[in-house]
Amino acid sequence: MKLQARIAGYRRLREQPLWRLIAADHAPEVVGLLQTLLQDGERTLPASILHERLQHHLDALNASDLPHELPRTAQAYVADWLAKGFLERRLPEGASEEEYELSSQSAQAIRFIAGIEAPRHAATESRLTLVIQQLAQLAEQTETDPAARLVALYAERERIEAQIARAGAGKVAALDGKRALERAREIIRLADDLTEDFRRVRDDFEQLNREFRERIIDDEGERGDVLDRLFEGVDVIGESEAGRSFNAFWKLLNDIEQSAQLDAALEAVLSRGFAKRLQRHERQFLRGLTGVMLERGGHVHDVLQHFARSLRGFVQSRSYLEQRRLNQLLKQAQAEALQLRDSVKARQQTPYTLQLTTSRPRSLSQWRLHDPRNGIVDGRIAPSEGASISLDSVSELVAQSEINFRGLRRDLHDLLADHDQLSIGQVLERRPAEQGLGSVIGYLSLATRHGVVSGRQHEAVSWQGGDGRWRHARVPLVWFLKEKRDELA
Numbered sequence: 057m058k059l060q061a062r063i064a065g066y067r068r069l070r071e072q073p074l075w076r077l078i079a080a081d082h083a084p085e086v087v088g089l090l091q092t093l094l095q096d097g098e099r100t101l102p103a104s105i106l107h108e109r110l111q112h113h114l115d116a117l118n119a120s121d122l123p124h125e126l127p128r129t130a131q132a133y134v135a136d137w138l139a140k141g142f143l144e145r146r147l148p149e150g151a152s153e154e155e156y157e158l159s160s161q162s163a164q165a166i167r168f169i170a171g172i173e174a175p176r177h178a179a180t181e182s183r184l185t186l187v188i189q190q191l192a193q194l195a196e197q198t199e200t201d202p203a204a205r206l207v208a209l210y211a212e213r214e215r216i217e218a219q220i221a222r223a224g225a226g227k228v229a230a231l232d233g234k235r236a237l238e239r240a241r242e243i244i245r246l247a248d249d250l251t252e253d254f255r256r257v258r259d260d261f262e263q264l265n266r267e268f269r270e271r272i273i274d275d276e277g278e279r280g281d282v283l284d285r286l287f288e289g290v291d292v293i294g295e296s297e298a299g300r301s302f303n304a305f306w307k308l309l310n311d312i313e314q315s316a317q318l319d320a321a322l323e324a325v326l327s328r329g330f331a332k333r334l335q336r337h338e339r340q341f342l343r344g345l346t347g348v349m350l351e352r353g354g355h356v357h358d359v360l361q362h363f364a365r366s367l368r369g370f371v372q373s374r375s376y377l378e379q380r381r382l383n384q385l386l387k388q389a390q391a392e393a394l395q396l397r398d399s400v401k402a403r404q405q406t407p408y409t410l411q412l413t414t415s416r417p418r419s420l421s422q423w424r425l426h427d428p429r430n431g432i433v434d435g436r437i438a439p440s441e442g443a444s445i446s447l448d449s450v451s452e453l454v455a456q457s458e459i460n461f462r463g464l465r466r467d468l469h470d471l472l473a474d475h476d477q478l479s480i481g482q483v484l485e486r487r488p489a490e491q492g493l494g495s496v497i498g499y500l501s502l503a504t505r506h507g508v509v510s511g512r513q514h515e516a517v518s519w520q521g522g523d524g525r526w527r528h529a530r531v532p533l534v535w536f537l538k539e540k541r542d543e544l545a
Contacts, residue, residue, distance in 0.1 A: 072141075072161060073140060073141030073142055073159055073161040073162055073165075074161040074162070074164055074165045074168075075165075076140055076141070076142075077140075077142055077161075077162050077165045077166075078165055078168075078169065080140075082126060085117065085126060086137075086142075087165070087166055087169055089110065089113055089114075090137070090142065090143075090158060090162060090166060091166045091170070092113065093106065093109055093110060093113075094106075094143075094156070094157055094158045095158060095163065095166060099157055099158070100155045100156065100157040101155065101156055101157075102151075102153050102154070102155050102156075103134075103153050103154045103155070103156060104153060106130075106134060106156050107130045107131055107134060108130075110130035110133065110134065111129065111130035114126050114129075114130060114133075134156065138156075141159055141161065141162070142158070142159060142162040143156050143157070143158065143159060143162070144156070144157055144158070144159045160255045160256050160259050163255060185239075196208060233329065233330040233333070236328065236330040237330050237333055237334070240325065240330070240331065240334060240338075240342075241334070241338065244338055244341055244342065247341070247345055248341070255352075257356050258355070258356045258359050261356070261359055261360055261363055262359075262363075264363070265363040265366075265367060268367060269367070269379075272380075273379045273380050273383050274380075274383065310350075315346065316505070318345075318346060319346060319505065322342055322343070322345060322346070323461065325342065326339065326342060326343065327462060459491060459494045459495070459497060459498040459501070460490070460491060460494075460495075460498070461498055461501075461502070463490065464495065464498045464499060464502060465502065465544045467483070467487045468483065468499075468502070468536055468541075468544050469541060469544045471483060471486055471487070472536060472537075472538045472541040472544070473541070475538065476537070476538045477535045477536065477537050477538065478535070478536050479515055479533060479534065479535055479536075480496065480499045480500065480503070480515070480517055480531055480534060481515050481516065481517040481518075483499060483536070484496070484517055484518065484519050488519070488520065489519035489520070492519060492521050492522065492527070493519075493527070493529075495519070496517060496519065496529065496531065500531060500532070500534070502536075502544070503534035503535075503536065504534075506536065506540050506543045506544055507534045507535055507536045507537070507540070508534065508535045508537060509532060509533075509534050510532075510533040510534060510535060512532075513532070513533040514530045514531065514532055514533055515530070515531060515533045516528060516529075516530055517529055517530075517531055
């Protein structure tokens with residue numbers, strides 16, 4: 057029976073998008089296209105851009121020496137992948153067209169295949185160390201005996217005092233470069249898996265939203281459990297197991313102390329010598345880790361809030377009563393059809409005439425002729441005061457750049473010794489922007505953590521590029537204060 061149950065489970069899995077993608081016709085080409093279009097770079101694309109880029113790749117593949125051609129158009133492939141569950145389609149609020157992204161199962165399949173191509177070591181010291189640390193921490197945090205807890209704390213204190221004594225004597229035991237590089241890459245893999253979990257969490261919330269609506273509509277009584285809780289003002293999605301788990305994670309991610317600790321640790325790791333041996337995309341991933349988690353977590357948080365509001369509105373507006381009535385009518389019609397299936401044939405004529413829809417004719421005089429002058433573009437060029445840089449775009453620019461934050465921190469620390477406060481423009485007047493726009497972005501990034509943003513005010517800044525030409529931009533007005541000078545050390 058165990059074997060039969062296992063086989064039955066695998067048969068069900070074979071109908072899921074994950075297995076169907078791996079076993080699809082032209083699977084190497086399909087997986088490669090999906091990964092290139094919707095995983096390596098942007099995770100969501102508008103329909104027009106997706107069709108254009110996919111068609112470009114299809115033309116290039118068909119012109120190459122592939123053993124099999126991909127004869128269909130981009131629109132046909134997108135429709136097929138959508139029907140098979142490889143893609144998901146949404147119309148965001150305020151958007152002019154639909155957007156596409158990978159489904160959670162297709163993303164999981166692509167990561168599985170990519171992992172086979174570049175497998176990690178079966179057993180590494182970093183993974184074993186992580187398991188030991190987590191088990192030791194779990195044992196410590198679940199200990200209820202005060203005596204045993206004291207013994208563990210005293211042992212920990214002795215260990216820390218021994219480390220302090222060795223450090224005071226100038227003896228510091230640090231990981232060698234090879235082991236440090238191995239642990240850094242293990243952390244990158246774990247963090248990458250964590251960011252991909254957001255997609256599955258969002259799918260869980262969508263499933264919860266559908267289940268709650270079905271329970272409200274299918275309940276034949278006056279009130280149901282979900283209805284009662286909604287009328288009492290309870291957020292049933294937020295109070296669910298998935299909602300409580302995500303809210304705890306979101307609270308930890310937005311904790312100021314934890315966020316500052318994470319940023320400091322990332323900056324310290326990237327300043328070490330072994331970090332130079334990481335690949336460029338690995339360093340960029342670490343630099344943008346906080347921003348990526350906040351961005352994807354924020355999207356899931358918005359989805360959670362949207363479902364909670366829409367579910368309350370669905371109930372408070374009494375829309376569920378109309379849906380329930382329609383559901384009852386459909387069930388009634390199905391029951392009556394089942395009773396008549398033996399006495400009425402499917403092709404038997406019924407004494408009912410269905411009126412076809414018609415169009416309403418309009419006079420041609422109501423049409424307006426096209427005026428070519430409306431399409432004339434004003435060719436005059438207006439002088440610009442400089443491009444604007446917003447704080448929202450700073451995190452993306454920082455993630456795509458390698459900025460010398462240590463040098464920028466040193467310059468700010470030195471300048472604040474003689475000034476009570478400085479803006480970015482004043483800093484650039486006293487210290488040249490060695491990395492050009494990168495230095496300006498770096499100062500903005502540091503200002504969001506160690507400075508004070510002055511409302512919605514802006515200032516004009518200027519710097520000289522490597523070619524000797526002056527550049528100009530408008531940036532948010534921020535102040536670096538002398539009392540926060542020690543944070544920049």
